[in-house]
Amino acid sequence: MDDAAAILGRADFFMICDDEQRRMLGFASDRRHVEADEVIYKAGTVPEGAYVLIEGTLKARNEGVEAGKPYALSEPGSVVSTMALILDKPRPVTITAVTDCELLFVPRTAFLKLVRQYPELAQKAAQRIERELNGYLGALDPLRRKMKSR
Secondary structure: OHHHHHHHHHOHHHHHOOHHHHHHHHHHOEEEEEOOOOEEEOOOOOOOEEEEEEEOOEEEEEOHHHOOOOEEEOOOOOEEOHHHHOOOOOOOEEEEEOOOEEEEEEEHHHHHHHHHHOHHHHHHHHHHHHHHHHHHHHHHHHHHHHHHOO
């Protein structure tokens, strides 16, 4: 449990939690080993939570209309599918292990239970996700302007 809490402490998103909240999430989390080329989840599926990369390299590929070049995640503490902690919606991305990986799976049910217990955590999570979404939208602005000028 303390090992999982320490892993969450290195994950940028979970900095919104205090030590006790990370311990509670760590207790509910599940450490998983995945082999190279194993699919963590496919685009169009609904992940039941988020994954924190402990070790290894993952590949993320947008599918469908937003398809593009895949990108790699290899920074320990990277959180995959933060939105899955809150939303029960299909994801547009397929996540695959490039190398053997160690992951910590954080179930949505545990995170939602925690935010119900700690309203200030819910507010911090909402603010954090809003900042991330604004960052994504800001990154798209040059492309949007380019498309309008055609």
